[in-house]
Each structure stands twice: as structure tokens, then as C-alpha cells.
Amino acid sequence: MRSVVAPPRRARRVTATALLEVRDIVVRFGGVTAVGGVSFDVGDGQICGLIGPNGAGKTTLFNCISGFYRPNEGEIRFDGQRITGAPRHRMAGLGIGRTFQNLALFRSLSVRDNVLAGAHHLGRAGFLACALRLPGAVREAAATAGEARRLLALLDLEAVADIPVASLPFGTQKRVELARALISRPRLLLLDEPAGGLNHGEVDDLADLLRRIRAEFSLSILLVEHHMNLVMHVSDKVVALDFGRKIADGTPLEVRTNAEVIAAYLGEAPRERAA
Numbered sequence: 324m325r326s327v328v329a330p331p332r333r334a335r336r337v338t339a340t341a342l343l344e345v346r347d348i349v350v351r352f353g354g355v356t357a358v359g360g361v362s363f364d365v366g367d368g369q370i371c372g373l374i375g376p377n378g379a380g381k382t383t384l385f386n387c388i389s390g391f392y393r394p395n396e397g398e399i400r401f402d403g404q405r406i407t408g409a410p411r412h413r414m415a416g417l418g419i420g421r422t423f424q425n426l427a428l429f430r431s432l433s434v435r436d437n438v439l440a441g442a443h444h445l446g447r448a449g450f451l452a453c454a455l456r457l458p459g460a461v462r463e464a465a466a467t468a469g470e471a472r473r474l475l476a477l478l479d480l481e482a483v484a485d486i487p488v489a490s491l492p493f494g495t496q497k498r499v500e501l502a503r504a505l506i507s508r509p510r511l512l513l514l515d516e517p518a519g520g521l522n523h524g525e526v527d528d529l530a531d532l533l534r535r536i537r538a539e540f541s542l543s544i545l546l547v548e549h550h551m552n553l554v555m556h557v558s559d560k561v562v563a564l565d566f567g568r569k570i571a572d573g574t575p576l577e578v579r580t581n582a583e584v585i586a587a588y589l590g591e592a593p594r595e596r597a598a
């Protein structure tokens with residue numbers, strides 16, 4: 324029986340290349356070069372933090388990877404496949420999930436229904452099979468509901484499963500977004516400022532949660548984040564941007580002690596946006 328929720332994943336290729344390869348990405352908005360030739364990799368199972376001061380180009384680069392922008396130059400590969408400029412609606416099917424900085428939930432729907440909405444593209448049974456409740460469609464729906472229950476438990480959302488998301492605190496809504504992204508079983512999870520709007524305790528919980536998610540789902544995570552403690556705490560590697568250029572790429576310790584990174588955050592060194 325084929326499960327709609329956990330389709331047999333392709334066996335991981337034993338390969339020297341990274342899961343996500345970002346190569347020489349350039350993005351211009353009129354006369355502004357928001358990203359001026361940035362390259363980096365995210366390895367299989369790695370958590371990679373993308374940092375930089377305001378206006379460094381993080382969101383622009385993130386939007387290229389998640390299919391919101393097509394870069395002017397450069398290439399993005401996922402699992403060896405070129406995905407540069409692939410439309411965003413194809414991303415989940417490719418194995419790339421994401422969350423949004425300002426949340427993108429169906430506010431009047433329950434937590435459970437929001438999570439289930441993340442599985443819509445996985446269904447193999449057609450419209451007619453679903454309408455007629457044919458056995459294949461019923462099995463798919465049951466498997467999806469089971470996976471949603473598992474995620475609600477993992478993300479501590481069981482108690483609010485049937486409550487409309489609009490009435491829940493921001494931190495809880497952020498966990499709903501994570502559950503919705505995870506139900507499609509991504510191999511790469513793109514997180515846009517997951518700590519934004521969270522209090523200290525919630526940020527600590529988030530760090531634990533991200534590690535648990537990585538372990539439980541064997542996935543890679545790329546997070547754009549201003550919360551430096553979180554990034555340095557959870558990341559295996561950190562990529563730092565400034566004025567559209569990559570200024571550091573290494574372990575959290577290497578990046579934290581990098582002179583150019585320190586200067587960028589303190590605004591000490593004379594810096595120019597990439598031409």
C-alpha cells in the first residue's frame with residue numbers, strides 16, 4: 324500500500340555534492356545589487372544559518388532558493404537537480420518546505436486543518452476517487468490524518484488541534500507553520516526568521532525543537548535569522564552576508580570570531596555594496 328504521507332523516499336545518493344548548492348547568485352533591483360555573486364552549500368542533514376546586518380541580502384537570497392525570485396545570474400541545485408527559477412508551487416513536490424516570517428496560515432481554520440493543508444500536493448487519488456470515497460482515497464486520507472496527529476504531538480499542538488489558529492498566541496502559530504511544512508516530508512526546510520516575535524523561553528524551546536526535527540526527519544535546514552544566539556547554538560555552519568556579498572562561511576565559532584563579520588555588525592569597517 325502506498326502511503327500518501329510518507330511516500331518511499333528516494334534512497335539518498337551517496338554523493339560528494341551538497342544537498343543544496345548555491346552558485347554565483349546575482350539579484351538586481353534596478354540599480355541596486357541586492358545579492359552580488361554569492362555561493363554556498365548546505366550538506367545533507369546540516370543546519371545552516373544565514374546571517375547579516377539589515378539590507379545584507381538574506382531575504383533576497385532566501386526568496387531565490389524558495390522560488391519567489393528568479394536570480395539575474397547564477398544557479399541553484401537541489402539534490403543535483405537545477406532548480407534555478409523553478410516556480411514556488413513546485414518546491415514542496417521537489418522536497419523543499421518553508422515557513423514565512425509573518426506566517427501564512429489559514430486564520431479561520433483549525434490547527435489540524437492548517438497542518439493537513441500542507442499535504443494537499445501529496446495526494447495521488449484523483450478528485451473522483453476522493454468524491455466517491457474509493458479505497459485508495461480513504462487509505463490516503465487516513466494516512467495523512469495519522470501523520471498530522473504525529474506532528475501535532477511532536478510540536479506540542481495536540482491540546483489546540485481543533486482551535487482556529489487566529490485565536491492562538493504567535494509562538495504557537497509559528498509551531499503550526501512548522502508542522503504544516505513538515506507534513507510534506509521535505510528534505511530541506513527553509514525557515515524565514517523562525518525566532519522573530521518569540522520571547523526568550525520560546526527561543527530556547529525553538530532551538531531544541533529544530534534539533535529534534537532534524538534528528539526525527541533526517542532533513543537539512545537553512546535558516547535566515549537575526550537572533551544570533553539561536554543561530555550560533557543550532558547551526559552546523561553559518562554563512563554571513565554583508566552588502567550583498569558573502570563575508571564568511573564556516574563553523575559558528577569561525578564566523579563569530581571573523582573580523583569582517585564583527586566589523587559588519589559593529590559598522591566599523593568601510594564597506595561597499597557589490598557592484
Ligand SMILES: Nc1ncnc2c1ncn2[C@@H]1O[C@H](COP(=O)(O)OP(=O)(O)OP(=O)(O)O)[C@@H](O)[C@H]1O
Pocket residue numbers: 352355356357375376377378379380381382383384
Ligand atoms: N523588491 C525590492 N526592490 C528594490 N530593492 C530591494 C527589494 N528587495 C530588497 N531590496 C534591496 O536589496 C537589498 C537587500 O535587501 P534584503 O531584504 O534582501 O536584505 P536582508 O538581509 O534580508 O535585510 P533585513 O534583515 O533587513 O530583512 C537592500 O538594499 C534592499 O533595500
